[in-house]
Amino acid sequence: MMNSMTGFATVSGEAKGYRFCLEARSFNHRFFEFKCRLPVMLNGLEYALEEMAGKYFERGKIELVITVESEPETIELKWSKPAAKAYLKIFRQMQKQLGIAGKIDLPLLISQKDVILSEARRWGKESPPELEKLFRRGFEALAEARRREGLKLESDLAERLSRIEQFWGKIRAGRECFIEEAKSRLQKRVGQLLGECTALEPGRLEQEVAILASRSDIAEELDRIQSHFRQFRKEMGQAGAKGKKLDFLTQEMNREFNTIGAKGQNAELAQIVIEAKTELERIRQQLQNIE
Secondary structure (H helix, E strand, C coil): CCCECCEEEEEEEEECCEEEEEEEEEECCCCEEEEEECCHHHCCCHHHHHHHHHCCCCCEEEEEEEEEEECCCCCCEEECHHHHHHHHHHHHHHHHHHCCCCCCCHHHHHCCCCCEEEHHHHCHHHCCHHHHHHHHHHHHHHHHHHHHHHHHHHHHHHHHHHHHHHHHHHHHHCHHHHHHHHHHHHHHHHHHHHCCCCCCCCCHHHHHHHHHHHCCCCHHHHHHHHHHHHHHHHHHCCCCCCHHHHHHHHHHHHHHHHHHHHHHCCHHHHHHHHHHHHHHHHHHHHHCCEC
16 A cells, blocks of 8 residues: 655644644655644653654654644643742842842732743643544544545556556567568668678678667567566555655666667657656656655
8 A cells, every 4th residue: 555745634632621733744755854833831742743753654744733722711820939039039139239229029020931830831741641642643644644645646656557568568569570670771771881792791791680680679678667567566565665666666667668769769669668758757756745
C-alpha cells in the first residue's frame, strides 16, 4: 500500500475543562521533518510530539498546530511566593540605590510576570492523559488522510505503468522490422560510399553490414525495461516508504527508452519512445508525493 506525503486532519478533545483543537498538515519533503505550535500550557512537549509523529510517518514535513477553543468556567489561580519575594527584594534595592521614595504594594506585585499563575501554565510535561489520546487521534487521522490520497496515487501510477507496458509491447513486436530497416539503411549508405569499388572480398560487405545492424538491436534494453516493470509493481505492493526506490526505477526506465530511441533511428519508434517517456515523466511527478 502506498502513502501520500500530503494530507490534512483536524480533531478536537478536552482536558481539565479546556477544549483543544489539533490541526495536522503534511507536505512533500525528502526526509522527515516536524514542526509544532503549542499553547503556553503545553510548552515543553515539542520533543515528545516529534518522537510520537516519527512512529507514524517516515517521510514528509509534518506541521502541527494546537489551539485552545474554550476554557473552563472556573480557573484556579495560584501565586508564586519565590517570584513575589524576588520582585519585592529588587524593588527595595532600586529604591535604596536610586533614592526613590514610593509605596511597594500588592497591586504592584501582582502585576508582575509569573507572580500570579493559572493552573494551565503549570502543565508542562505533566499533561493529563487525555492530551496524549488527542495527539494520537490527530496523527492517526493524518495517517489515514495520507493513506486515502496514496490509494488514488497508486491507482494512477498503475494505470500509467500499464500504458508504458503497451508502448513497450509495440516496440518489442516491431523489433525485427526495426533491425531490418537499420540493415537496409546501412547497405544503402555503404553502397553509395563504395560506388563502383569491387576490391572487397565476396560476402565481406554483407558481413560488416550485419555487424553494424546488430548494434542497433534493442533486445537487451527491452529485457531490462521488462525487469524494471516487475520490480516497480513488486515495490508498489511492499509496506513502508517506497517513493525514492520507485523514482530510481523510473529513471532507469527512462534511460533505457532513451537508448532505444537513439539506436532505432525510426520515425515510428521515435514516436512510441516519446509517448512512453511522457508517461514516465508524469509518473515521476506523482512520485514526488509518495512517502
